[in-house]
Amino acid sequence: MTSASTPLVEERLRDADRSQNTILTAARDEFSEHGLGGARMDRIAERAGLNKRLIYYYFEDKEKLFQAVLEQVYRDIREEERKLNLLHLKPETALRRLVEFTWNYYLEHPEFLTLLNSANLHRGRHLADSQKARQLNSPLIEMLAGILERGRAEGTFRGGVDPVQLYISIAGMSYFYLGNNHTLSAIFGRDLMTPKAHNERLSHMCDVILGYVLRN
Amino acid sequence: MTSASTPLVEERLRDADRSQNTILTAARDEFSEHGLGGARMDRIAERAGLNKRLIYYYFEDKEKLFQAVLEQVYRDIREEERKLNLLHLKPETALRRLVEFTWNYYLEHPEFLTLLNSANLHRGRHLADSQKARQLNSPLIEMLAGILERGRAEGTFRGGVDPVQLYISIAGMSYFYLGNNHTLSAIFGRDLMTPKAHNERLSHMCDVILGYVLRN
Amino acid sequence: MTSASTPLVEERLRDADRSQNTILTAARDEFSEHGLGGARMDRIAERAGLNKRLIYYYFEDKEKLFQAVLEQVYRDIREEERKLNLLHLKPETALRRLVEFTWNYYLEHPEFLTLLNSANLHRGRHLADSQKARQLNSPLIEMLAGILERGRAEGTFRGGVDPVQLYISIAGMSYFYLGNNHTLSAIFGRDLMTPKAHNERLSHMCDVILGYVLRN
Amino acid sequence: MTSASTPLVEERLRDADRSQNTILTAARDEFSEHGLGGARMDRIAERAGLNKRLIYYYFEDKEKLFQAVLEQVYRDIREEERKLNLLHLKPETALRRLVEFTWNYYLEHPEFLTLLNSANLHRGRHLADSQKARQLNSPLIEMLAGILERGRAEGTFRGGVDPVQLYISIAGMSYFYLGNNHTLSAIFGRDLMTPKAHNERLSHMCDVILGYVLRN
DNA sequence: TATGAATGAGAATTCATTCAT
DNA sequence: TATGAATGAATTCTCATTCAT
Numbered sequence: 001m002t003s004a005s006t007p008l009v010e011e012r013l014r015d016a017d018r019s020q021n022t023i024l025t026a027a028r029d030e031f032s033e034h035g036l037g038g039a040r041m042d043r044i045a046e047r048a049g050l051n052k053r054l055i056y057y058y059f060e061d062k063e064k065l066f067q068a069v070l071e072q073v074y075r076d077i078r079e080e081e082r083k084l085n086l087l088h089l090k091p092e093t094a095l096r097r098l099v100e101f102t103w104n105y106y107l108e109h110p111e112f113l114t115l116l117n118s119a120n121l122h123r124g125r126h127l128a129d130s131q132k133a134r135q136l137n138s139p140l141i142e143m144l145a146g147i148l149e150r151g152r153a154e155g156t157f158r159g160g161v162d163p164v165q166l167y168i169s170i171a172g173m174s175y176f177y178l179g180n181n182h183t184l185s186a187i188f189g190r191d192l193m194t195p196k197a198h199n200e201r202l203s204h205m206c207d208v209i210l211g212y213v214l215r216n
Numbered sequence: 217m218t219s220a221s222t223p224l225v226e227e228r229l230r231d232a233d234r235s236q237n238t239i240l241t242a243a244r245d246e247f248s249e250h251g252l253g254g255a256r257m258d259r260i261a262e263r264a265g266l267n268k269r270l271i272y273y274y275f276e277d278k279e280k281l282f283q284a285v286l287e288q289v290y291r292d293i294r295e296e297e298r299k300l301n302l303l304h305l306k307p308e309t310a311l312r313r314l315v316e317f318t319w320n321y322y323l324e325h326p327e328f329l330t331l332l333n334s335a336n337l338h339r340g341r342h343l344a345d346s347q348k349a350r351q352l353n354s355p356l357i358e359m360l361a362g363i364l365e366r367g368r369a370e371g372t373f374r375g376g377v378d379p380v381q382l383y384i385s386i387a388g389m390s391y392f393y394l395g396n397n398h399t400l401s402a403i404f405g406r407d408l409m410t411p412k413a414h415n416e417r418l419s420h421m422c423d424v425i426l427g428y429v430l431r432n
Numbered sequence: 433m434t435s436a437s438t439p440l441v442e443e444r445l446r447d448a449d450r451s452q453n454t455i456l457t458a459a460r461d462e463f464s465e466h467g468l469g470g471a472r473m474d475r476i477a478e479r480a481g482l483n484k485r486l487i488y489y490y491f492e493d494k495e496k497l498f499q500a501v502l503e504q505v506y507r508d509i510r511e512e513e514r515k516l517n518l519l520h521l522k523p524e525t526a527l528r529r530l531v532e533f534t535w536n537y538y539l540e541h542p543e544f545l546t547l548l549n550s551a552n553l554h555r556g557r558h559l560a561d562s563q564k565a566r567q568l569n570s571p572l573i574e575m576l577a578g579i580l581e582r583g584r585a586e587g588t589f590r591g592g593v594d595p596v597q598l599y600i601s602i603a604g605m606s607y608f609y610l611g612n613n614h615t616l617s618a619i620f621g622r623d624l625m626t627p628k629a630h631n632e633r634l635s636h637m638c639d640v641i642l643g644y645v646l647r648n
Numbered sequence: 649m650t651s652a653s654t655p656l657v658e659e660r661l662r663d664a665d666r667s668q669n670t671i672l673t674a675a676r677d678e679f680s681e682h683g684l685g686g687a688r689m690d691r692i693a694e695r696a697g698l699n700k701r702l703i704y705y706y707f708e709d710k711e712k713l714f715q716a717v718l719e720q721v722y723r724d725i726r727e728e729e730r731k732l733n734l735l736h737l738k739p740e741t742a743l744r745r746l747v748e749f750t751w752n753y754y755l756e757h758p759e760f761l762t763l764l765n766s767a768n769l770h771r772g773r774h775l776a777d778s779q780k781a782r783q784l785n786s787p788l789i790e791m792l793a794g795i796l797e798r799g800r801a802e803g804t805f806r807g808g809v810d811p812v813q814l815y816i817s818i819a820g821m822s823y824f825y826l827g828n829n830h831t832l833s834a835i836f837g838r839d840l841m842t843p844k845a846h847n848e849r850l851s852h853m854c855d856v857i858l859g860y861v862l863r864n
Numbered sequence: 865t866a867t868g869a870a871t872g873a874g875a876a877t878t879c880a881t882t883c884a885t
Numbered sequence: 886t887a888t889g890a891a892t893g894a895a896t897t898c899t900c901a902t903t904c905a906t
Contacts, residue, residue, distance in 0.1 A: 036254065041877085053891075057891075062877095121333060138403060176384060176388025176392060181336070258900080483871050597852040598852075600849075607824050608824060619786060640857075
């Protein structure tokens with residue numbers, strides 16, 4: 001044990017870590033609100049309550065900071081996904097849960113949607129870094145494959161469903177609704193962000209997915 | 217015949233129109249490639265081969281130019297949508313066509329996707345202008361409502377399907393796949409942009425939509 | 433002839449030219465006083481009485497501006513050199529004149545010395561541009577070669593003198609004295625920049641050069 | 649033997665000395681490569697493999713560090729100069745040796761040239777410190793005066809030669825050639841840094857100096 | 865209608881330097 | 886003695902926009 005007057009290397013590191021995390025969170029918010037081009041380093045520093053110079057100290061430049069934010073955000077969602085335990089549920093319920101999870105995650109993490117948008121606007125250039133690419137691989141695909149197989153085995157699900165295609169469909173149905181809600185609200189002249197509308201959407205999505213997967 | 221020194225008013229107008237369109241196209245490309253914040257007025261002028269000052273002459277400022285681009289892009293898609301004539305087709309075929317149309321339009325107009333992204337990043341602020349709101353209203357909703365009703369009437373489609381929800385699902389499934397293809401390709405380690413992959417996607421989407429709508 | 437109200441393209445160009453030259457002069461002074469690293473773009477703009485942005489408009493960046501300054505400075509000295517007409521003078525006088533010219537030019541253009549220093553500090557990187565390299569070629573070498581040859585022919589000069597080596601010696605003797613006058617004054621504890629000291633230096637240099645070249 | 653935890657004061661001092669020298673060398677290289685304005689404290693620390701803070705601990709600030717480098721560099725050359733023993737040589741040989749020494753020192757210490765440049769760019773401000781002025785005084789002047797006097801006395805050298813002027817000429821001829829080799833190579837289109845070119849230069853310089861000094 | 869010149873405000877990035885331990 | 890974290894003040898460069906013709 002160390003005395004209070006001679007702080008551990010660990011403690012100093014923890015400070016550095018804390019600063020980095022503070023910056024990362026501030027940057028995530030700024031980038032998600034304004035996009036890469038519209039984000040301001042000044043504002044990020046201000047949000048973080050830290051000196052702007054420190055951002056460069058830890059993250060080199062704006063692009064690299066953006067990349068670090070993306071990596072962080074992916075790490076976060078993957079972590080949540082891994083917590084999902086659908087193995088013991090019957091296939092229909094499991095699939096429903098998976099749809100709900102995706103919907104809720106997007107709903108509760110609107111910044112994830114806009115960051116994903118920005119990342120794609122810049123052609124995925126920021127995740128070209130293959131080192132981190134592995135962490136991108138969603139465990140949901142495996143889960144979904146398992147669910148589909150179990151359902152098919154017990155005779156309730158149709159066969160021949162590509163889990164990747166299905167995952168993209170599930171994600172896309174949530175993503176488009178939530179990510180483009182401003183435009184869609186304007187087009188349809190109805191508020192898509194009320195709790196009621198949210199329930200209806202979730203219900204519709206489950207219907208579509210299960211309507212497709214369930215045998216007859 | 218007009219003398220070289222005093223062109224007809226008409227001709228000058230035609231020039232003016234041409235310039236405006238040239239700018240609009242250049243701006244559309246720039247905004248779709250870089251987003252609103254990343255777009256550069258200089259580059260737009262360069263792309264258009266026209267003097268930067270002229271952009272301000274016609275479009276006042278960057279924001280208004282962006283808005284004009286959005287309006288143009290909506291006008292374009294609505295025009296294409298209106299050409300779709302699905303009335304005489306049997307409901308199942310009509311619905312399939314509608315899915316195909318959406319998919320193909322997004323595929324052939326990738327700038328539409330990124331511009332829509334940008335518009336939503338900025339919270340739809342650019343289409344708040346009610347004057348143009350009308351052009352936003354997609355005729356596809358009416359068509360879809362009609363198809364669903366016809367299908368239900370003849371007994372092949374299930375009832376109680378909200379055309380707005382279904383439309384969002386159809387659009388979302390195409391949009392997410394195409395708009396996030398860079399990220400998705402990285403995640404799944406498979407090229408989503410080959411012709412074969414495109415066919416498979418379209419086929420999957422039709423299966424999902426029809427699997428959901430078709431009675432039994 | 434053009435009316436006063438419709439200024440010529442030429443006139444506008446002349447304005448642009450004037451701005452560029454103003455910038456160039458301001459930059460020359462700043463770079464020669466502070467070196468490339470110590471020069472400040474802000475100060476250059478201030479010296480020029482022009483907007484800083486304009487510097488970038490015309491010269492792209494600091495490095496390119498420095499390069500433009502070097503080119504300008506070379507152009508200037510070459511122009512002066514070309515005015516020297518030594519052909520009709522007897523070789524001894526001609527050589528003396530050449531030494532005087534070099535000395536006086538350096539004396540009257542201290543910025544030339546410091547800029548040359550900076551250019552060499554940066555390893556000549558700034559004049560690697562071969563396009564402009566031609567203008568670097570000093571006419572003095574040709575003149576010197578002619579003088580040496582005439583002197584040798586008439587029997588007053590020794591033979592076998594390499595004009596390039598001699599030119600470097602002439603320049604070096606002036607350059608070192610003037611360019612390092614601060615250090616040298618400190619070392620020798622005597623003011624090297626009085627008119628008397630200048631006369632003595634010039635006289636010494638002529639003695640050395642002619643003492644070497646003159647046959648016996 | 650000393651325990652690992654409480655090193656002797658002496659040892660610590662030795663470490664301190666070593667650190668200071670390491671910094672000084674790193675700084676010398678950095679300043680000579682980039683000039684005062686272009687040098688970076690970060691890079692100096694990196695070159696030295698030591699923490700940046702330590703530089704400030706020992707040298708206070710950048711300017712003082714630069715000054716320390718200059719002092720060091722002068723100390724070095726003076727030390728070498730003092731090793732020259734020309735007293736026992738006949739005047740002509742002694743003078744030749746002195747030219748050779750100057751040439752070789754500059755050739756082997758290119759950083760000396762650039763540092764001298766920088767010092768003069770900043771108007772000798774950094775050696776105004778009279779305390780160290782003594783070390784500036786080159787012993788070569790005394791030596792040269794002696795040689796000239798001996799030569800004159802034995803009748804081989806001309807009289808009336810100012811040793812300061814001659815020293816400046818000797819130094820200048822080497823300095824200009826070596827310090828501006830990039831520019832000169834570009835101007836003359838010939839590589840001045842080959843061994844052959846070096847020999848020719850040295851030979852030329854001896855010819856000039858001796859051609860001037862030798863009687864008849 | 866069209867254009868080159870010019871600008872002020874701002875944005876990213878850099879740098880010497882100091883803090884805390 | 887030694888170091889990683891942190892900072893304020895520049896500094897280079899950018900950008901949307903306007904002037905003048």
